[in-house]
Amino acid sequence: MLTVCQSDMVNALGRSQNTITTRVRGLEYSHGQNGARLYRLADVLPTIKPKERQHVPALFELADDDGEELWVGDNAVPRARRLEGWLKGGQVERLFGARVAFTNALAASVQSSVLFEHLEALRLKLILTDPVLKWTVLGDGDALPPFEQWAVPYAITNARYENLNEKEAA
Amino acid sequence: MDDGENFRGIVASDDKLKARWEAVSDKIMSDASRLLGVELSRVDVVAMPSARIATLTDAALSESYLDEIKQLEAALEQVRKNEMREALESGEEEAHAELNRLSPTERMSKARELGLTGAAPATEPSSIADEAVLLKRLLTLPPTERLSKGRAWGLIK
Numbered sequence: 001m002l003t004v005c006q007s008d009m010v011n012a013l014g015r016s017q018n019t020i021t022t023r024v025r026g027l028e029y030s031h032g033q034n035g036a037r038l039y040r041l042a043d044v045l046p047t048i049k050p051k052e053r054q055h056v057p058a059l060f061e062l063a064d065d066d067g068e069e070l071w072v073g074d075n076a077v078p079r080a081r082r083l084e085g086w087l088k089g090g091q092v093e094r095l096f097g098a099r100v101a102f103t104n105a106l107a108a109s110v111q112s113s114v115l116f117e118h119l120e121a122l123r124l125k126l127i128l129t130d131p132v133l134k135w136t137v138l139g140d141g142d143a144l145p146p147f148e149q150w151a152v153p154y155a156i157t158n159a160r161y162e163n164l165n166e167k168e169a170a
Numbered sequence: 171m172d173d174g175e176n177f178r179g180i181v182a183s184d185d186k187l188k189a190r191w192e193a194v195s196d197k198i199m200s201d202a203s204r205l206l207g208v209e210l211s212r213v214d215v216v217a218m219p220s221a222r223i224a225t226l227t228d229a230a231l232s233e234s235y236l237d238e239i240k241q242l243e244a245a246l247e248q249v250r251k252n253e254m255r256e257a258l259e260s261g262e263e264e265a266h267a268e269l270n271r272l273s274p275t276e277r278m279s280k281a282r283e284l285g286l287t288g289a290a291p292a293t294e295p296s297s298i299a300d301e302a303v304l305l306k307r308l309l310t311l312p313p314t315e316r317l318s319k320g321r322a323w324g325l326i327k
Binding site: 070071110111112113114115149152153156157158159160 | 297298299301302305306308309313314316317320325326327
């Protein structure tokens with residue numbers, strides 16, 4: 001999982017500490033070393049304004065990676081929807097391509113319908129994994145996972161009943 | 171109202187009971203197929219006292235449940251067929267004699283009924299069922315434990 005702290009955002013985006021603090025208010029965080037608040041990069045991206053988009057690759061470079069690239073965490077559907085709403089043009093297309101590749105790989109790997117009960121949520125949440133996030137946002141082809149081996153572990157890790165109708169909390 | 175319906179009514183009215191009923195009946199059905207070679211439906215399981223007790227009281231499943239399965243009407247027929255097929259496959263004369271008394275068409279339909287089609291037994295559907303059972307069980311675990319268990323059970327290559 002990729003995470004950034006507030007000073008990463010200050011450095012990458014060139015905004016003041018106060019601006020950043022205001023923006024990340026309400027986002028979930030964990031505590032890193034020396035107490036810094038670590039935010040998931042996937043949650044931070046939707047707070048980035050159009051003029052700052054050029055700095056997004058710098059933010060990816062500053063991000064810490066804990067090596068977890070399957071589990072997308074709790075409360076994932078609204079977080080995924082928020083991020084998806086932030087995507088533009090080619091990013092939307094790349095995400096669509098990743099979803100198709102994932103669905104095909106899953107269909108080729110399992111015979112029963114158990115995981116497919118969760119397909120809609122799994123497709124939605126795909127953007128929250130680091131490999132798909134890097135591919136979608138940066139167009140980094142090297143980041144793409146080998147879906148034929150990756151689809152089942154991802155689906156098993158993240159399959160759960162999600163409320164897909166819930167409106168995002170304001 | 172017969173008591174099967176009564177039981178179903180109680181279970182349907184409570185989500186917790188429903189989940190427990192599904193877990194209990196899944197276990198009984200998979201054990202019946204694994205240990206006794208008997209395929210049961212949920213309707214059959216409703217008739218088992220130990221299944222009902224385990225659903226309604228949260229007590230562990232009584233150990234006599236395997237015996238109860240054997241008493242079930244649906245199971246009796248299948249157990250008898252299984253025995254007949256085993257006898258035929260191991261070449262016991264009595265079983266063959268019984269089959270030979272039938273007319274050729276009856277003999278064929280009887281053999282089909284017993285699953286003696288000559289062709290290799292259909293492994294595909296049963297492996298799908300196994301996969302489904304294992305996957306369902308896997309998804310009841312916390313996300314962090316699923317991968318290692320999934321590998322151990324051969325679900326992840």
